[in-house]
Amino acid sequence: MQARFAPSAIWAHLRSTYWFLPSVITLACMGLALGLTVVERNMWDRDALPAWLTSGGSDGARQMLAAVAGSMITVVSVTFSVTIVALTVASQHFGPRLLNSFMRDTSAQAVLGIFIGTFAYCLVVLRTVRGDGDEYERFIPHVGVTTALALSLVSVGALIYYIHHVAASLQVSEIARRVSRDLLRSIDRLYPQQLGDDAEAPENPPAVPEGAVEILSTGSGYVQRVEPDQVFELAREAALVLWLSIRPGDFATEGLPLALAHPPPANPEQFTKALNAALVLGTDRTSDQDAGLEWQQLTEVTLHALSTGMNEPFTALTCIDRVGEGFARLVTRRVPSALRADERGQVRVITRRHRFPELLDEAVDPIRAHAGGSPEVGKHLLVLLGRLAQLAHGDEDRAAIRRQGELVKDSMERWLKDGSYGEQIENLYRVVQHATRPV
The missing domain is CATH 1.25.40 (Serine Threonine Protein Phosphatase 5, Tetratricopeptide repeat)
Structure with a gap:
């Protein structure tokens, strides 16, 4: 079974990586460097700049940018080391499945992005500095150099914050609070209706009749998501009733049943392929539809x-x-109905909640x-x-x-x-x- 990614699954994956947000921030810093350089070169009267924006000669500008860039790459390496140590401690003391919670920490990702972005910014601005003896026209990006200094000060603040953040995030009360916050959000999303709200009473699910056929899984992995509309349309177009045997969070094994169908589909091979395409399998459980994670x-x-x-x-x-x-x-909270019926009231899909x-x-x-x-x-x-x-x-x-x-x-x-x-x-x-x- 070929891997298929739903937009929500892609976003959940990107949120739990240490490259996506830092890459976005780095690209933004590089764009800022290019933009400031173009504006300063073509639009601003450099002689009219206030004294606090000037950065001296070309040699001073180069030294400033090189110093900031060198210090940033050192800080980045130290920060990555601290992050790896924190992940190791968390895995050993609180369990490896909590690593996703740490990986999704946008604060840590943003700090790494600030450090790498400042480094990339300095490199981009550094290559635009031109002195009197250079082949090209003399150009000293005063605003760009001053902005690099400002970014370095922001990076110092980010480093102080990061040290505090790592120390706080390894406390069990903070870990439990973060997981509990995600849990409450999942409950609100998956069980939105309060008990006592007006709603139709759910119908009794029909029993599985004799002659129902098994629809087998063509792949193995944790069920991260079931596309409900896709499954419903599949059952409605095939004019059959589908009893799903699995739900998000379960482990689907290749060759074992995903569902029971009655009457048997006209084209079993095509139906099996379509049902498997409506499921997103992965190596880990995700909280998108999994209430128990x-x-x-x-x-x-x-x-x-x-x-x-x-x-x-x-x-x-x-x-x-x-x-x-x-x-x-x-x-x-009220448990959502496990039944899905068509416009004529015929139950087409019975899920497990x-x-x-x-x-x-x-x-x-x-x-x-x-x-x-x-x-x-x-x-x-x-x-x-x-x-x-x-x-x-x-x-x-x-x-x-x-x-x-x-x-x-x-x-x-x-x-x-x-x-x-x-x-x-x-x-x-x-x-x-x-x-x-x-x-």
Whole structure:
């Protein structure tokens, strides 16, 4: 299967590179250098320039530009070294899947762009300097040299900011905040409708009839995006019903089913090719349509903190708070309908949606299993579940919260006999039990 890139996937990729934004800034600085040189050479009266804009003779201008360019390339190399060290530390302490969060940091990209752009600016202006003994007409770009000095001062400020930014970004509270911010944005985008908003009740999805055929994947990779309109038009034009077996975030394996179709398509080979073309596969999960990615990242940081080598329970508590923040928003949102019908009301596509109960299980189960019966982590999970229970409205959601509460309590069985811990655990569990009772 040939790689196909949707515009959103391309933009997400560009955002997580260290070359795109720095390249844009560098090109802008080079354009500024050329523009200032042309304007100063052809439009400005150089003799009328104020004294603070003049830069002395041609030798002084060359030395100034060469000094700034040389210092910038040194700063760039140091900055790249600091960046690599920061990425290594983040990968070791918080998990390799969080590297995308660091790579998408536009502040770091912009700082690198300022340094490289200043270097490129100085080189462009430097080649325009002409002295009295040169073959060409004498020209000293006073404005260009002064601008280079200004850019060097901006670069100094950017370097100071970058050092502070790297130190701050490696703090677990800041990492959890950034991931949580992305999580809340994903929830708002994928689950925009509040519970209680006017909406048609979703229809019951039709059962898969006998005779439905499997549509196989022609490639392997994580499903980064499913083009809903493309899939719907494909099913409508083929006059069939399509049950998608995969959803964004799942791993598609070549030769395994992507969907079931009934009745069988008239041209199975062409239909298979068209359905595969409606999916974007990649080497990593992305948050474009994947509601569970950021929860997985927060869970990963929590598990690293609870590992034997790290043993940092309070780091885990910080991440659990952010996990709860996301679920507190999700539990108040309506899950979009999994059905897509044509103009005659005939259901054509049945998709799989990420729902609250399964997302809760995917996030809490690993934390509970790796907590090793830690009373602090267990109590924090019960506090989280108690808060969610107060916000939950659906019976299915309340049942999932109640089930997790029971599992958390059972995992701390040995602490129930402890007088202090046992009483706290029982009280917290009763809050969950009371808030999730059938109504």
